[in-house]
Amino acid sequence: MLIVLIGASKDQARRVADRIRATLxxxxxxxxxxxxxxxxTVSQGIATLGEDATQGDLFVDSADRALYRATADGxxxxxxxxxx
Numbered sequence: 001m002l003i004v005l006i007g008a009s010k011d012q013a014r015r016v017a018d019r020i021r022a023t024l025x026x027x028x029x030x031x032x033x034x035x036x037x038x039x040x041t042v043s044q045g046i047a048t049l050g051e052d053a054t055q056g057d058l059f060v061d062s063a064d065r066a067l068y069r070a071t072a073d074g075x076x077x078x079x080x081x082x083x084x
Contacts (some may be wrong), residue, residue: 002060010048011079017044017078025076043070047081 005013021042029037046068053059062081070079 002063006032008048010046010051010083013046013048014080016053017046020044021076021078035052041076043073044078045070045081046078052081 003016005016008016021044023039025043027039029040032035045063045065047053047059047063047066049056049059052062066079066081070077073079
């Protein structure tokens with residue numbers, strides 16, 4: 001899934017990503033038989049157009065690379081492009 005936040009800074013995007021992660025962490029899903037299911041987690045990659053890339057396709061690639069780093073680092077991670 002891709003979410004575009006028009007005009008958002010990396011800091012603002014990070015806060016949104018944190019809220020998404022926290023919201024998922026607060027869920028207590030149950031299956032159709034009423035059994036508890038594992039709490040969902042999310043890995044997210046953040047990039048900004050103009051700072052990390054100047055073209056749309058490169059921008060998506062930059063966010064995708066950050067997502068792959070988040071995924072490789074473990075569950076429930078957020079990685080920001082250009083930040084070590």
